[in-house]
Amino acid sequence: MKLNINELVNNANERKALLNQTTDPKKLFLLFQSKFQEIEKEKFICTEESKALVYTLIYFFQKKDNFKNSSLLFQHPLSSTNLNKGLVIVGGFGCGKTSILRVFQQIINESNQVNLKFTTTVDSVSKFESMEDENMHDFKERLYKGHLIIDDLLAEKPASRYGKSELFEEVLFQRLENKKMNSIITMNYDSEHQNDIEYAINKLSRYGGRVFDRILGNFNFIELHAKSFRI
Numbered sequence: 331m332k333l334n335i336n337e338l339v340n341n342a343n344e345r346k347a348l349l350n351q352t353t354d355p356k357k358l359f360l361l362f363q364s365k366f367q368e369i370e371k372e373k374f375i376c377t378e379e380s381k382a383l384v385y386t387l388i389y390f391f392q393k394k395d396n397f398k399n400s401s402l403l404f405q406h407p408l409s410s411t412n413l414n415k416g417l418v419i420v421g422g423f424g425c426g427k428t429s430i431l432r433v434f435q436q437i438i439n440e441s442n443q444v445n446l447k448f449t450t451t452v453d454s455v456s457k458f459e460s461m462e463d464e465n466m467h468d469f470k471e472r473l474y475k476g477h478l479i480i481d482d483l484l485a486e487k488p489a490s491r492y493g494k495s496e497l498f499e500e501v502l503f504q505r506l507e508n509k510k511m512n513s514i515i516t517m518n519y520d521s522e523h524q525n526d527i528e529y530a531i532n533k534l535s536r537y538g539g540r541v542f543d544r545i546l547g548n549f550n551f552i553e554l555h556a557k558s559f560r561i
Contacts, residue, residue, distance in 0.1 A: 347392055349441070351392045353392075361437060362434070398413075402552045409550075414509070431514065454486070478513055480501075520533060
């Protein structure tokens with residue numbers, strides 16, 4: 331039997347669908363709306379863009395090709411759309427990225443017995459700076475391994491622990507070495523370059539060339555233009 335090397339590589343990089351692929355996306359959208367009100371204590375604001383984002387995430391978590399038709403996808407010249415890649419969601423402050431992903435985290439963890447973790451970069455750096463040495467291994471393992479939502483990338487300051495360091499430079503590098511782990515990232519536009527997603531993505535070079543190149547090659551990009559719901 332002749333081995334297909336390309337098929338072996340693709341299988342090795344295959345990422346798990348985090349939502350049941352046989353569930354009707356419309357039912358998942360209704361479930362999302364119900365869960366959103368339960369968790370956020372308010373109704374989901376259903377605009378054309380917010381609805382598109384929810385369906386884009388449903389298709390991404392189900393690993394369905396409909397994801398590739400999303401109107402929110404940004405085609406970076408050095409990247410391509412692929413369901414075996416992670417996801418970076420870029421938007422303005424207060425447009426609902428975090429709340430929406432928090433709801434999906436709960437739906438996924440409850441319905442599929444999958445452990446989709448959630449962390450904010452600011453909170454992680456704060457914990458890293460005050461962590462006892464004997465707890466550091468478990469702290470890093472939580473960030474390095476498993477399915478993870480990383481909220482507000484670039485909002486964190488460099489970590490101060492035995493000198494200055496970029497905690498998420500190493501987190502991203504370690505995660506990108508394991509192709510089977512789902513990584514979902516949110517980040518904001520630069521305050522002086524609103525709705526300029528290329529500028530926002532280029533700011534990820536803060537984490538160094540080796541990580542920046544891997545991000546471009548291993549993530550899909552979503553761009554949002556809605557104004558803050560908090561105003």
